[in-house]
Amino acid sequence: MSEQALAAVKSALTSQRIETPSWAYANSGTRFKVFAQPGVPRAPWEKLDDAARVHAHTGVAPVVALHIPWDRVDDYAALAAYAGERGLTLGAVNANVFQEDDYKLGSVTHPDPAVRRKALDHLMECVAIMGATGSRDLKLWFSDGTNYPGQDDIRARQDRLEEALSAVYERLGDDQRLILEYKLFEPAFYATDVPDWGTSYAHCLKLGERAKVCVDTGHHAPGTNIEFIVAFLLREGKLGAFDLNSRFYADDDLMAGAADPFQLFRIMYEVRAGGGLEPDAGIAFMLDQCHNIEPKVPAVIRSVMNVQEATAKALLVDREALAAAQRAGDVLGANGILMDAFQTDVRPLVADVREELGADRDPLAAYAASGWAERIAAERVGGEQAGWGA
Ligand code: LRH
Ligand code: MN
Ligand code: MN
Numbered sequence: 413m414s415e416q417a418l419a420a421v422k423s424a425l426t427s428q429r430i431e432t433p434s435w436a437y438a439n440s441g442t443r444f445k446v447f448a449q450p451g452v453p454r455a456p457w458e459k460l461d462d463a464a465r466v467h468a469h470t471g472v473a474p475v476v477a478l479h480i481p482w483d484r485v486d487d488y489a490a491l492a493a494y495a496g497e498r499g500l501t502l503g504a505v506n507a508n509v510f511q512e513d514d515y516k517l518g519s520v521t522h523p524d525p526a527v528r529r530k531a532l533d534h535l536m537e538c539v540a541i542m543g544a545t546g547s548r549d550l551k552l553w554f555s556d557g558t559n560y561p562g563q564d565d566i567r568a569r570q571d572r573l574e575e576a577l578s579a580v581y582e583r584l585g586d587d588q589r590l591i592l593e594y595k596l597f598e599p600a601f602y603a604t605d606v607p608d609w610g611t612s613y614a615h616c617l618k619l620g621e622r623a624k625v626c627v628d629t630g631h632h633a634p635g636t637n638i639e640f641i642v643a644f645l646l647r648e649g650k651l652g653a654f655d656l657n658s659r660f661y662a663d664d665d666l667m668a669g670a671a672d673p674f675q676l677f678r679i680m681y682e683v684r685a686g687g688g689l690e691p692d693a694g695i696a697f698m699l700d701q702c703h704n705i706e707p708k709v710p711a712v713i714r715s716v717m718n719v720q721e722a723t724a725k726a727l728l729v730d731r732e733a734l735a736a737a738q739r740a741g742d743v744l745g746a747n748g749i750l751m752d753a754f755q756t757d758v759r760p761l762v763a764d765v766r767e768e769l770g771a772d773r774d775p776l777a778a779y780a781a782s783g784w785a786e787r788i789a790a791e792r793v794g795g796e797q798a799g800w801g802a
Contacts, residue, residue, distance in 0.1 A: 413728070421727040424684075425765045427691050428723055430716050431475040431503040431698040434483050437462040437709065439799035440665075440702035446799060447705060451788030454795040456483040457494055462709050462788070464498035469778050470716045471771030475503040477698055478545065480538055482508065482800065488544035502545040504591065504653065504696060507538045510555035510599070511800075518556040520576035521569040521605050528572060535580045542588060549653065549696060550584065551626060552577075553593040557600025557607075569605050574615065581619045591652040591696075592616055593626035596633055598663055608632075609641050613650055624652025628700055629668070629679070630659040639678040646686030646695075654679075655700030656719060665702040667711055669718025676718065677754050680726035689723070702800075707785065713775045717762070724758035 413421075437459040439448050453459040460476060467473045476495065485491050492502050509519035509531040517523060519531035538550055554573070558564050581590050594612040597604055606612055609625055616623035625645050629638060645651035658664070658671035669676045682688075688695045697719060703711040730749055737746035763773040772778035779785075 421724065421761070422765050422768070424689050424727055425472075425720060425724055425762065426769060428472055428689065428697065428720070429475055430470075430473045430719055431477050431696055432463050432466055432473050432712050432716070433477045433479070433506075433698065433700055434459045434463070435479050435800065436699060436701050436703060436712050437798075438482070439797050441704050448797055448799075449707065451785060451790075451792050452708065452797040452799075454792060454797055456485055456491060456798075458788075458792065459483070459798065460491075460495050460498060460500060463712075464500055465709055465779065465782070465784050466712050466716060467499060469713055469772045469775035469782075470720075471766050471769030472720065473712075473716050474500050475696075476500055477503040477506060477551070478541075478547070479506040479508055480534075480541060482798065488541050492545045502547050504549040504551040504698060505538045505542050505545065505547045506551045506553070507535050509534055510553075515555070517564070518569070518605070519554060521554070521556040521564075521572045523564060523568075528576065532576050532579060535576070536583055539580065539583045539588070543585070548587060549589050549591050550580070551591045551593060551653065552580075553595065553626075553628075554606055555599050555604075557597075557604035558602050559600060560602055563602070566603055573605055574618070577615055577619055577623075581623060584622065588622065589652060589694075590616075590619060590623045591626045592623065593628055593631070593655065595628065595631040595663065609645065613645065613648070616650055624694075625650050626653040626655055627651065628655035628657070628663075629675075630655075630657045630663045630665060630700075634661075638675065639682040642679055642688075643682040643686055646683065646688050651686075651688065651695060653696035653698055655698055656715070657699065657701045665700065667701060667703075667706075667715040667718065668699055669715065669722055673718065673722060674754060676722040677725050680719075680722045681729055681750070681753075684723075684726045684729070685731070689727070709784065710776055710779055713779055717775060720762050720765075721758050724762050725753050725756060728756055728758065729753040 439452050463476045514527050522528050592612045594606045596607050612625045656668040658666045660671050734749045
C-alpha cells in the first residue's frame with residue numbers, strides 16, 4: 413500500500429466516532445436474572461464518568477447516547493456541561509415507550525387515543541431534552557405490535573404510527589433528525605408495527621429529508637443479508653444510524669464484532685463503499701449492547717476496538733482492483749480481494765492511529781492498569797445502581 417493510501421486509511425480511522433450507550437454501563441440481564449456488578453453507576457453522571465474512560469483509552473468514543481427515562485435528570489443542560497468537562501458530548505436521545513403498564517397493547521399505535529397521547533407526550537419531552545443536551549438525533553424504537561392474529565387492525569396501527577411520527581417530526585429543529593429503528597419481533601410475537609427496514613424506510617420517506625433509518629444489527633431474521641440493507645439505504649440517503657451489537661440467536665445484544673466479525677467487516681465495507689465514512693455522511697455508529705456477565709467498561713472498550721478493526725479492514729479493500737475484477741467477471745479474484753483485506757491483521761495499524769490520537773495502543777491493558785475498576789467498586793457504594801428501568 414502506498415504512503416498516500418495508508419495516510420487516507422489512517423485519516424478515516426481518526427475521524428470515525430463511535431457512540432456508546434449510557435445503558436451499557438448500567439446493570440442489565442435477561443428476564444431470568446440481572447447479575448449486579450460492583451462499581452456500576454448509580455446515576456447518569458457516573459455513566460458519563462465511565463464513558464470518559466472508554467474515550468480516554470480509545471480516542472474515538474466521545475459521544476454518549478441517552479435513554480429517557482433511564483437517564484432522567486432535573487437539569488439536562490448541566491448533564492451536557494458535565495459531559496463537556498470530560499471531553500464528551502451527548503448523542504442520540506432514545507425514547508422509551510415500552511416499560512409502562514399503559515403500553516401493554518402498544519404506545520403510539522395503541523387503540524386507545526389517551527395512551528397514544530401519553531406516548532406522544534413522551535416523544536415531545538425527548539425533543540425538548542434534545543434542545544438542552546445539544547443532541548442531533550431522536551431515536552425511536554417502538555415495541556408496538558400484536559401477539560395474535562385479529563388482535564388489532566394492522567392497517568389502523570400503521571395509520572396511528574404515521575400520525576405520531578409526523579407530529580414529532582414537525583417538532584424537530586432544522587438540524588435535528590428522527591431516526592426510526594426496526595425490529596423483527598420481541599416483545600410482540602405476531603406482528604410488530606415496525607418490523608423491518610422497508611417499513612421504517614417507507615415511513616421515513618414520507619416524513620422527509622431528516623427522517624432516517626437505524627439499522628440495529630441484532631434485529632433481523634437469522635441469515636438476513638444486513639450489508640445489502642446498508643448498501644441500499646445508503647444509496648437512497650436514508651441510513652441514519654447503526655445500533656451495533658452481535659447476536660447468535662435473536663436480539664442478544666452481545667459485544668459488536670464478537671459473534672461474527674466477518675459480518676461486521678462486510679457491513680463496514682458497504683458503509684465505506686457508499687461514502688458512509690465521510691465525516692459529513694451523518695451516519696451515527698452507535699453501540700446498543702448490554703453486558704450481563706462481563707465487566708462493563710472493558711466490554712465497551714472491546715466493542716469499540718472491534719468496530720475500529722472492522723472499519724480498518726474495510727478501508728484496506730483495494731477498490732480499484734476489486735472494480736477491475738468485477739468488470740472482468742472474475743468471481744474468485746473479486747472475492748479474494750475482499751478476503752485479503754478481511755484476513756489482514758490490522759491491530760498494529762489501529763494501535764498507531766490510537767497513539768496518534770493521544771490514546772493507548774492497548775486500551776484494555778491501559779484500562780486494567782488505570783485502577784478505575786477498583787476505584788469505582790470502592791467509591792460507588794450506597795444508593796441504587798442504575799439498570800434497565802432505573
Ligand atoms: C430494542 C432496542 C432499542 C432500545 C434498546 C434498549 O431491542 O434495540 O434500541 O432502545 O434496545
Ligand atoms: Mn437498538
Ligand atoms: Mn434491540
